[in-house]
Amino acid sequence: MAPVKVFGPAMSTNVARVLVCLEEVGAEYEVVNIDFKALEHKSPEHLARNPFGQIPAFQDGDLLLFESRAISKYVLRKYKTDEVDLLRGGNLVEAAMVDVWAEVDAHTYNPVLSPVVHQCLINPLVRGIPTDEKVVAESLKKLKKVLEVYEVRLSKHNYLAGDFVSFADLNHFPYTFYFMATPHATLFDSYPHVKAWWERIMARPSVKKISVGMVPPKA
Amino acid sequence: MAPVKVFGPAMSTNVARVLVCLEEVGAEYEVVNIDFKALEHKSPEHLARNPFGQIPAFQDGDLLLFESRAISKYVLRKYKTDEVDLLRGGNLVEAAMVDVWAEVDAHTYNPVLSPVVHQCLINPLVRGIPTDEKVVAESLKKLKKVLEVYEVRLSKHNYLAGDFVSFADLNHFPYTFYFMATPHATLFDSYPHVKAWWERIMARPSVKKISVGMVPPKA
Numbered sequence: 151m152a153p154v155k156v157f158g159p160a161m162s163t164n165v166a167r168v169l170v171c172l173e174e175v176g177a178e179y180e181v182v183n184i185d186f187k188a189l190e191h192k193s194p195e196h197l198a199r200n201p202f203g204q205i206p207a208f209q210d211g212d213l214l215l216f217e218s219r220a221i222s223k224y225v226l227r228k229y230k231t232d233e234v235d236l237l238r239g240g241n242l243v244e245a246a247m248v249d250v251w252a253e254v255d256a257h258t259y260n261p262v263l264s265p266v267v268h269q270c271l272i273n274p275l276v277r278g279i280p281t282d283e284k285v286v287a288e289s290l291k292k293l294k295k296v297l298e299v300y301e302v303r304l305s306k307h308n309y310l311a312g313d314f315v316s317f318a319d320l321n322h323f324p325y326t327f328y329f330m331a332t333p334h335a336t337l338f339d340s341y342p343h344v345k346a347w348w349e350r351i352m353a354r355p356s357v358k359k360i361s362v363g364m365v366p367p368k369a
Numbered sequence: 370m371a372p373v374k375v376f377g378p379a380m381s382t383n384v385a386r387v388l389v390c391l392e393e394v395g396a397e398y399e400v401v402n403i404d405f406k407a408l409e410h411k412s413p414e415h416l417a418r419n420p421f422g423q424i425p426a427f428q429d430g431d432l433l434l435f436e437s438r439a440i441s442k443y444v445l446r447k448y449k450t451d452e453v454d455l456l457r458g459g460n461l462v463e464a465a466m467v468d469v470w471a472e473v474d475a476h477t478y479n480p481v482l483s484p485v486v487h488q489c490l491i492n493p494l495v496r497g498i499p500t501d502e503k504v505v506a507e508s509l510k511k512l513k514k515v516l517e518v519y520e521v522r523l524s525k526h527n528y529l530a531g532d533f534v535s536f537a538d539l540n541h542f543p544y545t546f547y548f549m550a551t552p553h554a555t556l557f558d559s560y561p562h563v564k565a566w567w568e569r570i571m572a573r574p575s576v577k578k579i580s581v582g583m584v585p586p587k588a
Binding site: 201202213215216217219220221223224227228239242243245246247249250252253254256257258296299302303 | 420421432434435436438439440442443446447458461462464465466468469471472473475476477515518521522
């Protein structure tokens with residue numbers, strides 16, 4: 151059987167989200183780079199995969215998918231085993247807790263953490279735009295409030311959805327990985343249970359392998 | 370069995386998302402209002418339901434959930450029947466298409482449509498803040514690009530995930546409903562397949578019933 155294909159630069163956060171899931175389930179896959187400088191993401195070939203011209207896109211035989219969280223769930227469902235069940239689809243309550251904390255990542259955590267990554271790494275080191283320190287300060291203030299809630303949650307359970315690792319935890323990996331390359335990484339030291347949780351995520355073989363390809367831009 | 374409880378004002382978009390799902394599956398439920406003016410969403414009782422102090426929250430016996438999309442999925446899974454299966458959990462490909470277009474709502478459609486609602490209705494008529502016409506114009510410009518993709522998709526299928534109604538479609542209801550009360554509602558007339566899709570959604574008994582409680586603010 152031909153391996154599934156993931157289209158997009160492997161160092162992109164949304165691509166990495168999918169790749170970690172593929173590694174967790176041990177699926178065979180191929181990464182097909184998309185060259186943004188050559189506007190390949192707006193080419194007819196790529197628009198056939200994702201009509202919004204974004205990455206990642208995904209191919210499994212005749213099936214084309216986009217949206218990293220949707221692709222990830224497809225992968226986790228398709229290759230689910232008794233040992234690796236990161237969506238907990240068979241358990242109504244556990245599946246709901248996975249969904250709750252995956253949505254918290256998308257709508258609460260990521261919107262306050264990702265601007266720090268954009269302002270401290272991507273703007274100055276990739277786009278040549280100066281860091282807006284006001285945006286950084288406001289985001290960090292909001293992020294502290296969010297991390298306070300995470301600290302309470304992770305003092306009761308080893309992982310966000312409960313005492314089992316899930317898609318909800320892995321979802322946090324790509325942006326937090328780049329956040330840890332900003333000058334504000336030490337913020338996590340104030341939240342020992344969050345820090346320990348992050349170290350548990352980083353110790354996973356899937357995460358170790360994919361993070362090798364995610365080189366933060368350097369000054 | 371005690372009915373499940375939904376905490377939050379029924380006219381709120383994120384509460385309405387959950388209520389429409391409850392109506393679709395015919396579940397018994399009770400709406401418990403949360404009084405924002407009295408800061409009830411930041412009370413210890415509500416923070417026990419949702420540590421981020423947002424609405425909606427949800428209770429089913431001992432189970433407490435938050436995040437409207439996660440609650441909705443729990444409801445759709447719990448009360449799923451052969452006739453009403455809006456997540457298509459038993460079909461790997463259909464479930465993936467539902468996820469794709471639910472994510473498109475969250476990350477592509479809603480971020481460009483909701484600012485128009487905020488600027489044209491909520492700011493001037495609820496908060497006493499003037500409409501920022503520049504934000505409206507920029508959002509409408511982006512929304513047109515998104516609706517062009519929707520028009521192509523909905524010219525091929527009756528619904529977003531395919532030729533079956535799903536959570537992906539219903540997800541679009543709450544914000545689009547309020548958008549239709551702004552001066553920019555006629556934008557949809559330029560996209561006949563999108564317009565027909567919207568009319569199919571609005572004709573659903575669940576949507577008709579819940580929209581009665583969603584009174585757009587008036588000048």
